[in-house]
Amino acid sequence: MAGYRIDRISEDIKREISAVIRELKDPRVASKMLSVVRAEVSGDLSYAKIYVSAIEGIEVCREAVKGLRAASGYVRRELGIRLSLRKVPELRFVADDSIAYGARISNTLSELGLDDADERGNDDYDQ
Numbered sequence: 001m002a003g004y005r006i007d008r009i010s011e012d013i014k015r016e017i018s019a020v021i022r023e024l025k026d027p028r029v030a031s032k033m034l035s036v037v038r039a040e041v042s043g044d045l046s047y048a049k050i051y052v053s054a055i056e057g058i059e060v061c062r063e064a065v066k067g068l069r070a071a072s073g074y075v076r077r078e079l080g081i082r083l084s085l086r087k088v089p090e091l092r093f094v095a096d097d098s099i100a101y102g103a104r105i106s107n108t109l110s111e112l113g114l115d116d117a118d119e120r121g122n123d124d125y126d127q
Contacts, residue, residue, distance in 0.1 A: 006041055006043060006045075009041055009045070009083075009085070010039045010040065010041045010048075011039070012083055013039045013041060013048055013050075013079065013083070013089075014036050014038070014039040014050075016078075016079055016082045016083060017036050017039065017050055017075060017079065017091075018035070018036045019082075020074075020075050020078045020079065020082075021034055021036070021052075021068070021075075024067075024068075024071055024074075024075075026067040026070065026071055027067075028063050028064055028066060028067030029064050029067040029068055029071070032054050032056065032060055032061075032063075032064045033054055033055045033056065034052055034053070034054050034061070034064055035052070035053050035054070035055075035099055036050060036051070036052055037051040037052065037053045037096050037098050037099070038050075038051040038096075039051070041089055042089065045085070045087045045088075045089050046087070046089055046090060047089050047090050047092060048089035048090070048091050048092065049092045049094055050068075050091055050092065050093050050094065051094050051096040051098075052064065052065055052068065052093055052094070052095060052096060053095075053096040053097060053098050053099040053100070054099065054100070055099050055100060055103060056100070057097070057100045058095060058097040058100060061095040061096065061097065061100075062095045064095075065093045065094070065095045068093040069093055072091045072093065075091060076088055076089075076090070076091050079091075
């Protein structure tokens, strides 16, 4: 039963941290196309590991994570205000390259001509 609560809190944290990131004025964070990919909260709500990814690549994401680590106190305070949690987890930001990896896969598929679903799939449904 507790797993559902942790999952719900993880999604809430993910949503609110995304909103707080857009409001930050740190140049390492503010100018980047950052996305919170996943939030993993420990069972006792002591820690939250936040996976952040950028379209520009892993190096840009690592620089943004440095800025997020510097602003983690502010982000944590804002999270506590917005979610009204009794215990706000300590935030640990991790650079993730999943968005850049997905973009590379999409580019590769489009180069191979496998990305266009109109050419493949619509012939079966038109009959």
